[in-house]
Structure formats: structure tokens, C-alpha cells
Amino acid sequence: MPEGVKMAEGVWRKNLAVGEKMMVCRVWLDAGSVVPLHRHEHEQCTYVLRGSLRYRTGDRELVLAAGQALVVPSNVPHGVEALEETEVLDTFVPVRTEYLDEEAGAR
Template sequence: MLKHIRWNDVELEKLNPLLDRQLITGKELMLARVLLKKGCVVPEHSHVNEQLTYIVEGALKFWIDGKEIVVGAGEVLCIPSNMPHKAEALEDTVDLDVFYPPRQDWLDKSDAYLRNSEPAVTR
């Protein structure tokens, strides 16, 4: 099905005080616009979905495959299926995540690791 969507028309979902997101899904892909405030930590997790993370502005530090990788504006990180990873926003950050297939836990809101009322924040 052909869709033409404006981000301004997509619901902004507030997951915790430091993390918001918007989701657009196609038949077999998901695009997420993720807004992270400086210090936001996405706890270590993994998923069957292949993930591409494109940083629009800001920077994220990832802990993945035994490495620390800083991904800045204009850069992309390709995360294979089932690879555990964690991230921290080094500054206020906007990222676009592409998932194949769509993240069912994000669609049905069973992603409790992102929804804690007191998000993990490093100081």
C-alpha cells in the first residue's frame, strides 16, 4: 500500500522522561524517529530484527560486540539480528532506525526495557 506521511502527523510516543519516538510501518519494514535527551541510556537488549541506525543530529555511544562505538550525525550503524547492544545519548540526539521485520514489541508496547519511569542515566 502506497503511503505519504509527514512526521508532524505521526503520534509522538513518550516512553520515559528522556526518550520519545514516532513509528511508521510498511508491510515488511519499520521506520522509527527516536528523540533522545543527553544522558538517556537504552539498556542492553537484542532482537531478531536487523537494524540500521542513522544519526540525524547528535551522537550515540554504542556498546556492541565487545566494542564501544560512537556514531555521530551523518553516520549509520548496521546492527545484525540477535546482536546484544546498549546505547547512550552523548548529547540531545535525533536518530532514524529502520527495522526488518517491524518490531512487534514496539507495536504492541511490550518493550518494558524502554518504558521505566526512572530511566537509566549515567552521570
């Protein structure tokens, strides 16, 4: 199991860098794991380091593979299914302060 905060069954997150207005997180997903549809005020960019995801955003569904990225605008519903063991970088603007609190509690 990767270090960090368990977000869902088979999904973990580690905050890597936090600035005044943005943050970068590393996320590990087991094959078949799901992050259900959700929305938040934060603009999000997901970059796939390895593996692949079925990404649902707004009314689109697409597969992202290693080396590909996607931007999700603020308040647009989105969710993912890991098609294989996958690792991504998620960047959020503004900072997701709830992620700071969760990680502090996991230490």
C-alpha cells in the same frame, strides 16, 4: 517532550513508516539517557540525524555522530548512551509488532 511512546527515561519513539517487512522509527534521546544492552531478532540500522551516541554492539564500542549509521545484526546485544540531545532514525527488519501495539496504546 517529543510525541510518541516513552521507551526509557529520556527516550521517546514515533513509528514513521511500516511496510510488510520493515519499519522506520524516529527516536529522540535526552543528553545522558541510556538504552540498556538488549537484543532482538530484528536487524536494525541506526542513522543519526543530529547529536551523538556512544553505541555498544557485540564487543565493539564506538561514537556515532550526525550523518553516520550503523547496522546491528539479528540477536546481537546492543545499547546506547546519548552524549548530547540526539535524534535518530531506526529501521527494523522484520517489523517490530510490539512497537505497533505500544504506539496504538499511547494514542
